[in-house]
Amino acid sequence: xxxxxxxxxxxxxxxxxxxxxxxxxxxxxxxxxxxxxxxxxxxxxxxxxxxxxxxxxxxxxxxxxxxxxxxxxxxxxxxxxxxxxxxxxxxxxxxxxxxxxxxxxxxxxxxxxxxxxxxxxxxxxxxxxxxxxxxxxxxxxxxxxxxxxxxxxxxxxxxxxxxxxxxxxxxxxxxxxxxxxxxxxxxxxxxxxxxxxxxxxxxxxxxxxxxxxxxxxxxxxxxxxxxxxxxxxxxxxxxxxxxxxxxxxxxxxxxxxxxxxxxxxxxxxxxxxxxxxxxxxxxxxxxxxxxxx
Numbered sequence: 536x537x538x539x540x541x542x543x544x545x546x547x548x549x550x551x552x553x554x555x556x557x558x559x560x561x562x563x564x565x566x567x568x569x570x571x572x573x574x575x576x577x578x579x580x581x582x583x584x585x586x587x588x589x590x591x592x593x594x595x596x597x598x599x600x601x602x603x604x605x606x607x608x609x610x611x612x613x614x615x616x617x618x619x620x621x622x623x624x625x626x627x628x629x630x631x632x633x634x635x636x637x638x639x640x641x642x643x644x645x646x647x648x649x650x651x652x653x654x655x656x657x658x659x660x661x662x663x664x665x666x667x668x669x670x671x672x673x674x675x676x677x678x679x680x681x682x683x684x685x686x687x688x689x690x691x692x693x694x695x696x697x698x699x700x701x702x703x704x705x706x707x708x709x710x711x712x713x714x715x716x717x718x719x720x721x722x723x724x725x726x727x728x729x730x731x732x733x734x735x736x737x738x739x740x741x742x743x744x745x746x747x748x749x750x751x752x753x754x755x756x757x758x759x760x761x762x763x764x765x766x767x768x769x770x771x772x773x774x775x776x777x778x779x780x781x782x783x784x785x786x787x788x789x790x791x792x793x794x795x796x797x798x799x800x801x802x803x804x805x806x807x808x809x810x811x812x813x814x815x816x817x818x819x820x821x822x823x824x825x826x827x828x
């Protein structure tokens with residue numbers, strides 16, 4: 536019995552030692568306590584292993600267009616547009632949402648048959664969740680907040696256990712499509728509001744930032760040369776892109792979330808080992824008592 540009690544005491548000591556490396560400590564019976572402090576200056580949100588807390592918006596790093604356009608001509612109702620890109624540069628996956636679509640106050644005289652859609656294309660391995668989103672119907676804005684796609688991080692990972700690879704699923708493209716009838720040139724301006732949710736590698740949490748893309752449209756463009764109207768674009772390099780990101784002083788924080796699971800697993804293994812040892816000793820002790828009896 537003394538051996539059993541000794542084994543239990545040793546096991547409790549081991550388990551208490553494992554607990555001591557967790558994120559919390561209890562100061563009991565003394566007036567002072569020391570807390571380790573780890574700081575990261577100039578943290579890189581493109582590095583999946585950087586010490587930015589999982590719930591910090593500093594993870595957001597997405598490249599989107601500065602301005603976009605769509606157009607048609609007086610002779611053709613179909614709306615055309617260049618192809619634009621969305622690229623996730625972050626070390627975390629990012630969910631992309633078309634959060635709003637608003638009209639400039641100077642827009643007037645909308646064609647009653649005006650329809651406009653936002654079409655998003657992902658990759659073979661990561662298709663868009665919403666391939667086509669209605670923005671305008673019968674000349675009236677009908678857009679609702681719609682999740683478009685979740686992009687992998689810049690190492691092509693959706694979770695920490697995924698293999699590191701060249702970024703492929705961290706990119707998506709989008710265009711505008713639709714129809715409208717306009718006998719004269721009608722220049723329109725809109726704002727497409729985008730929301731970006733940074734998805735944690737370790738916990739099922741998301742954090743988000745919002746940004747906006749300017750959308751300009753011209754309906755009923757004349758085909759003949761001359762005039763002051765904009766010409767239809769010939770490629771998708773109409774203007775610069777910009778990067779949506781937030782960099783700020785980062786809070787210092789232990790990396791307990793990265794070691795919590797291994798510690799729990801180790802504690803379980805130790806507990807199983809202790810139970811096996813105790814069971815064996817009890818069995819041996821009982822056997823000896825039976826022989827003595």
